[in-house]
Amino acid sequence: GDSVTQMEGPVTLSEEAFLTINCTYTATGYPSLFWYVQYPGEGLQLLLKATKADDKGSNKGFEATYRKETTSFHLEKGSVQVSDSAVYFCALHSNAGNNRKLIWGLGTSLAVNP
Amino acid sequence: EAQVTQNPRYLITVTGKKLTVTCSQNMNHEYMSWYRQDPGLGLRQIYYSMNVEVTDKGDVPEGYKVSRKEKRNFPLILESPSPNQTSLYFCASSLRGPNIYGYTFGSGTRLTVV
Numbered sequence: 001g002d003s004v005t006q007m008e009g010p011v012t013l014s015e016e017a018f019l020t021i022n023c024t025y026t027a028t029g030y031p032s033l034f035w036y037v038q039y040p041g042e043g044l045q046l047l048l049k050a051t052k053a054d055d056k057g058s059n060k061g062f063e064a065t066y067r068k069e070t071t072s073f074h075l076e077k078g079s080v081q082v083s084d085s086a087v088y089f090c091a092l093h094s095n096a097g098n099n100r101k102l103i104w105g106l107g108t109s110l111a112v113n114p
Numbered sequence: 115e116a117q118v119t120q121n122p123r124y125l126i127t128v129t130g131k132k133l134t135v136t137c138s139q140n141m142n143h144e145y146m147s148w149y150r151q152d153p154g155l156g157l158r159q160i161y162y163s164m165n166v167e168v169t170d171k172g173d174v175p176e177g178y179k180v181s182r183k184e185k186r187n188f189p190l191i192l193e194s195p196s197p198n199q200t201s202l203y204f205c206a207s208s209l210r211g212p213n214i215y216g217y218t219f220g221s222g223t224r225l226t227v228v
Contacts, residue, residue, distance in 0.1 A: 102213070
């Protein structure tokens with residue numbers, strides 16, 4: 001079945017460092033791909049998305065490119081801030097069945113130190 | 115403000131005592147869903163609803179009930195809670211489905227069953 005694999009955390013960086021969080025997927029068809037972010041004590045928020053191959057999603061300085069050839073959707077940011085400390089979830093939309101269902105990765109915790 | 119409101123935020127209860135977690139959204143969204151979040155297991159879908167009076171099981175529906183009598187409300191009912199239902203619960207809504215429109219999440223309900 002469809003699945004999402006994220007790099008395990010926690011990831012610890014200093015402020016202004018470059019961030020990459022790896023996400024790879026397996027899916028039939030042509031899934032849509034998402035990154036969500038969960039700040040401490042809050043629900044998840046949609047960070048960015050891409051709906052077809054080679055699309056780049058971007059928001060708040062974060063970017064991810066839908067790479068069909070490598071089945072990846074890695075999250076990047078050029079210069080992280082302390083306020084980016086959160087858990088990041090990669091997800092894909094499964095085309096199987098009628099449930100407009102998201103398949104979730106397990107999340108990657110990011111801690112940014114001043 | 116557009117939001118999903120869950121209540122209560124925290125709840126401690128005893129085994130077997132029926133409880134309801136309420137969820138309400140003010141965005142006229144058709145699609146609503148309940149998730150539980152557990153360490154190491156990520157987000158798992160409990161139930162979802164594509165519209166009023168239309169509900170269906172997610173991945174882990176056992177021990178839960180839902181109803182969708184009005185578009186804005188989607189309560190989660192635990193008829194006889196057990197300790198293995200101790201978890202962090204999230205309600206989420208989407209305009210017509212999270213595959214294209216993404217989810218808006220509530221702030222979560224931390225449930226402890228003793």
